Amino acid sequence: MSVPQPMEGRASDSARVFQTGGDQYIEEHVHHYAPGSAPLFGRPWEGPAEPRRTAPDSVRLPLVGRAPGVLRDRTDLMERLRAAVAGPGGDIQVLHGMGGCGKTAVAQALFTEAVRDHGRVGLWVNASERVSLRAGMLAVAGDRGATGGELAAAAGGRRAAADLVWHHLDHSVKPWLLVLDNADDPGVLEEGAWLRTSPSGTVLVTTRHATSPLWRAPGASSHRLGVLPLEDATSVLCDLAPEAGTRESARKVARRLGCLPLALTLAGAHLAHQLLESWSMDEYDRRLGEESTALVDRGASATGGDRSRRLVGRTWQLSLDTLAQGGLPEATTLLRLLSFWAADPVPLSLLMPAARGGITLGHLDPPLTAERVEPALRALLDHSLTDLVEADGHRCVKAHGVLLDSVAAGVPGAERAPLAAAAGLLLRAALPREGAASPQARSSARLLAPHAAGLLHRSHRQGLVTAESVRIAVRVARLVYEAGDWTAALNLASTAARTATEHLGDEDPAAIEARSGQGPILFRLGRYAEAADLLRPVHRDALRALGPHDTRTLDTAYELQRVLHRLGDLEQARTLLEAVLDGRRHVLGDDHVATLKTRCEMLELRLSQNEFVHYVAAAEELAGDCERRLGPAHLVTVWARDALARGLLRSGRGAEAEDLFRRVLTGQRAGYGDGHPLVLGVLIQLSRAQYAQGKREQAAESAREVAEQRAVILGEDHPETAAARAWHAEIQAEPPAGEGAGPGEGR
Template sequence: MSDPMPIDGRASGQGRVFQTGGDQYIEEHHHHYGAGTGSLLEPQSVGPRPPQGATVPDSVRVPLVGRAPGILRDRADLMERLRAAVTGPGGDVHVLHGLGGCGKTAVAHALFMEAVRDHGRVGLWVNASERISLRAGMLAVAGDRGATTGELAAAAGGQRAAADLVWHYLDHSAQRWLLVLDNADDPTVLEEGGWLRTSPLGTVLVTTRHATSPLWRGAGSARHPVGVLPEADAAQVLCDLAPDAGTIESAQKVARRLGCLPLALTLAGSHLSHQLLESWSMDEYDRKLSEDSTALVDQGAASTGSGQSRHLVGRTWQLSLDALAVQGLPEATTLLRLLSCWAAEPVPLYLLMPVARGEVDFGHLDPPLAPDRVEPALRGLLDHSLIGMVEADGRRCVQAHGVLLDSVAAGVPDARRAALAEVAGRLLEAALPPDEAVPSEIYTGWELLAPHVTQLLRAAPGEWSAGLMVRIARQMQHAGNFAGAARHARYAADVAERSLSEEHSVTLAAHDAEARALLFLARRADAEALHRRIWTTRKRVLGGDHPETLWSCAGLGMSLRLLDRLEEAEQLLRQATAAQRRVLGPDALETFVSRSMLVLTLSALGKREEFDEEARVVEDCERFVPPDHLTALLVRHDYGDGLRALGRYAEAEPVARRVLADRARVQGADHPLALAALSLTARVAHGLGKYDEAIAALEELIERREQVLGSEHLLVIENREWLAEWQARAQAQP
C-alpha cells in the first residue's frame, strides 16, 4: 500500500489543518468562558466516535427522593446551622452522616426547599450514590448553569475534564446556589476526579453513611451527625402520617419498638394510613410488630422503581454491606450477623477479643472471619455508620440500631443461624465470671452482658442459652439486684420448661436462682414453696445425695428459718450439712454455706452449746477460702448475727465492725448486704447500751436505705419503728 498523497495547507488565526489517511472521525472543540476568561482549546479527538455517555437525569432542580416528610420533626438545631450556611457568604461543605434510614435525605430535602422558596437560592440536586449517576448529574448541573451543548458533549465523551467544567460554571453562576450531593455513601466516588469542591457562590450539602472519610476533613467542611428522633417527635411522626390510628401514647409504644428510626416510622405510618382490607390501630400494629417487625414495616413502602431498596428497612443496610464487600471487607457481614444475635444495647469490645485472638474459630462461618480481619471489619462497620462507638459502665462499646439488627437477623440463611448462635453464646460464656468468684472477678461489667444473654435466649432457646441466663441471674444476686435476679431467673425457667422440660437440670437451676432471689425480696412464703418443689423434684430425678438435691435441701431450710419454722429448718440444715460433708467434702463452698445457715438457726433457737460447736465454721472457712470471697463474708456475717441473737454483744461487736468494713469495701457501701451489716452494727451498739452510737448508725441506715429502696419499703418502715423506740429508750435513761 502506497503512502498517502501529502497535502499542503496553511492556516491563520484560529484555523487548523489536519492530515489523515483512511476513514477517520475528526472532532475539534473550542470553549469560550466569557469576557476576561480567555478561550481554551481542548485536545482534539482523532479516532472512532466516543460512546454515548450516561443518561442525563430528568431534573437537577427537583430533589429526587422517594418520600419526603410533610413535617420535619426535631432537627431544629441542625436546620438552624444549615440555614445559616445557606444564607451566609458561601464556600462551605456540610456533611450529614449517619445510619441508613435516619433521615439525612429528609433534612437535605427540607433545606433545599427552604433555600429555593425563602432565600432565592438555585437548588441543585445530584444522586451521588454511583460514579455514573454522579457524573451525569454534575454535567447536568453545568448545563443548568450555562455550559453549552458542545462543552457538555466534550466532557461526556472524555475530551475535557468534566469536574473542571462543572465547577467553572458553578464559580461563575449568575445566582447563588445550594448543591446537594445525596447518598454519597462511597466517598471515593467524589474523590476520584475532584468532584467535591467549594465555591464562594454557593453551599454544598453531602448526605452519607460514611462517617469518617478523610474527604470530609478538608478546609471549609463541617460534619453533622444525624441520629434517631427523640421519642416524642418519633411518636408525632406516626400521628402526622396516621392521625386516626390511635393516641399519642399508643404511637409512643410503636415508636419505641421501632427505635425511633425515621425510615421505619415513615413506613409504619404509611402502612397504617393506607390499609384497605384491614384498619389496625396503633396498639394492634404494636402487637403485630412483635411477630416480625422488619417484614411488617416494609409493607408500608410504595413502589418507587429502581431505588426501592433505599426505602425498605429490610434492604437498606445491605447497600452498605455490599459496598464493604466491594472494598474487600466481606467479613463485615459476618460480624454484623454476629452482633444481630445479641441485643440493641452496648456490646463491650472485650466480648469480641477472643475472636481477634483466635480463641474462637470463625472459619466455619460464611464469609469466614479470621482473627486479623476483626479490626478491619469493625472499622468498616463504623465507617459506614452501621454501628457506633459508645461508652457504658466506663467501657468502650459498639452499638447497632435495633431495627437494623432485626432486619440483619431476618436475612441470615437458616443453615447458618445455629453456627452464629453457638459462637455468640461461647463469647458470652467466656466473658461471664464463674458463679463463685472473688469479687474482683464478679463486679467487672457483667451487667452489660445481661441484655445480650436475654436476646440470645429469645432467638436460640435451649440448654446452653438458658444456662447462661441462670448465671446472669446469680451474678445479679451477688450484686444486690434481687428483683433483676428473680426476673431473669424466671424468664430462663419459663424458656427452659418450654424448650427442654420441667424436670431438666437447667430448668431446676433457674427456679433455684429465682427462689433465692425471692428470699432477699422478703417473699418468703413464695420462696419456701418453690424451694420445696425443686427439692422434691431433684430427689426423684437425681437422688437424695446429689449435690444439687442437697443444695435445694439447704435452700428450703433457709426459707423455713426466715418463716420462723425453726425446728424444721434445723432438721433440714443438719441433714444437708452432714450429706455435703460426706459427698462434697468439709471444705466445699456449699458445705460452708449450709453450716452458716445452721449457725443462725441454732442462735434463733437459743441452743448455745450447739451454736458454739457449729461456729467453728468460721475458722474452717478461713483456712480454705480467701477472706474477701463472698462465702467467707457470709460466714462471718452470720456468725456475728448469731452472737447478737444470743445477746453476746461484746463478742459480736468486733465481728460486726469487720463485716461492715469488708462488705463496704468489697461490695460497695450501698449494697443491700452492706446495709444489712450496718443494721447489725447498730443493733449490737444498742445491745451494749451505746445509744448515741446506735441511733446515729440507724439514722444513717434509714437514709441510705431510703435512697436505695424507697421510703415505703418494709425494711425502711421497720427501721423507723426501731428508731422511735430507741430514741424513747435513750431519753428515759438517767
C-alpha cells in the first residue's frame, strides 16, 4: 500500500488552491467583479481585480475629437474614397503618411459622409495596439449581431475572434464602412488576421507605416497623404482664427509651420481661444522663431485620451518608441542627426561615410554603428518619418521641418554636442578637396547649403557654435558662389558671418574668414560700395589679429582691392594688390595657385591704368607659367589666357584676340558649366573682338545674347547687365573707332 505524500499549496490575490488525496470531480463557477463590489461567501471581496479587456464606449462614432469644420484640399482623394464607399464593397483603402498630416481627419470626414449620405453603417476601431483592436473588433461583431455567448467564447479564447468578427461583417444586412484608425504597427493586424475584405462593406485603414506588405494585398489600394498646399494651409488658419490677422499674415505662419495640418490646427486653436493674451498672426509668427513646437502645443486640449497624438512635440515619438521596442533604437539616433541639418532634401551620399564606417557614430546614444545605418534609414522611411525624394538628380531623404524641430527639442543635453559634431563631420566629408571642385561638385554643393545653415542655426540655439561649423558653412558658401548661385551663397555666407561674430567674436580667425567671404559675393552681385564698406573693417581686424602675412589677411586684401578697382580707386587697389602679391610669393611661393591668380589680377589692373608697355609679353609669360604649373585646363590658366586676349585686343590684333577668346570661352564652360554668369563676361569680350574686325552682325548677336542672359541671371539693375545693353546699343548705332576691352569681366 502506497503512502500518501504530503502536499503544499499557496495562493495569493484572487487565486485559489484545491487539494485532494484521491480522484475527485471539481466544478468551479467564477464570477469577476470590480474590487469591493461582489459578495464572496457573504463578504465583499477586497482583493485586486483581474485586468480585463474593456470594450470601447462606442464603435458607431469616431472617438477622436471634433472633425474639422472644412476639410481643406484632399479633393481628389475624397472623390476616390467616396467612390469606394458607394461601390459594391470588398475594398481596403489605406491612408498612409507622417504623423499630423490629417489621415484621421480624412477618415472622419469620409465616415460622416458614408453614414449621412450613403446609408452605410459606420464602424470605428482604434487599431493602435492589440488590446484596443481586439476589444474594438469584438464590439463590431456585437454591433453586427453576435450573441453574448459568441462574444464570451471569443474573448475567452474558445473561438477564433477574428473569424467571428468577419463572419458577422460578411453577413451584415446593411452595408458598412469600417475604419481601423492609427494602425501604425501592421503586425497587430497581421498576427490575428484582423484585416480582410468583405463583399458587405469597405475597410479604411489609417497608418504611418508606408510599406507594409499588407497594403499590397489583393483588394487593397494605398493613398499617401502629405502636407497641404500653402493656400489651403492658409485657409485652415483663417477658418480657425479669422480675427487674428490678414490672410498674408496667416500665410507666413502656415509657411513657417510647413503646412502640416496638425500644427495648423493647434496654432489656429491657440490663436482663437487666448484668454490672457491676444496675439496676432504676426506676433505668433515671431514667437514661433523662439519657441517652435513648444508654442504650437499650447493649442492642444488639456483633456482627452491618446493626447500624445494631438501634440506636435510628441506625435512622432510614438513611432520612434515603436521602432525602439522592435529592436531599432538606432532610428532615433539617425533622426536626431537629421534634425541638426535642415528640412531640405539630404543627399543619401551625405550618410554614406557613416554607413561605410569612415565616420564613426557608435559613440552616440543609442549607438549608430555602420551596419545599422541602412536599417535605421529604412525604418524611418517605412514609418513615414522621412520620404525618399529626387533633387537635382540626386537621391535624397527628406523630413518635415516641424518634425525635425520637435525631435531636436527632445535631444538629451549630453547628446547635443556629439550630434552637432557628427553632423559637421559628415558635411565636411561631402565637400571636394580645396581647388579640386568640378562643375558637378560645385553644383552638388548647392544641396548642402541649407544643411550647413541648418547646422549653424541648431548650434546657435543650443550654444554649440564652433569654429569648425563656421568654416564648413564658409566653404559651402564658396562652392555655391563658384557654381554661380550668388544669392544663395550670400545668404549662407551672411549667416556664417553673423553667427561667428556673435559666438566667437570679430577677431576670431574663423569669424574673419566668414566676414571676408561675403565680399566676393557682393562684388559679383554688383554691390560694390557695400562690399567695400564690409571689407575695410575686416581687413583692419585681420591685420591686427592675424598679422599682414597671414593668408587670411592677404585673402581679405585681395578681395578689397577688386572692389576698389571696380569703384575706380585704382591707386589704392594697386597698393593693396602689390602687397598681396609680395605676401603670397613670400608665404606660398611663386608656383602656388593663389600667387598666379594674383598675377592675373595685376595684369587686369595694369590694363585699366593703360599700362601697355610689355603687357602682351608679360601676359604670354604668365599664361605659359600657369599652363606648366597648373595644367592647360585649370581655370587660372584660362584666366591668364583671357588677360592675354584682352591685351591682344587693345593692341589692335583683333583676329588673334577672337581666336584666343574662343579658347577661353571653351575653358570657362568646361570649368564652370554652361549658363554660368562668368561665361557671359568672356562672350562680351568675344563680341568686342568681332566688332574690332568689322564683324558687326556677329558682334551684335553676341552682345544681345549676353544682355538677355545677364538680365535673367543677374537682374535688370545689375551693372553688368546695364553695360551689356549699352554695348549692344553702341553696336547698333555708328560706333567710334578703336573700341577696346572693358575692365575685369569674366573672372
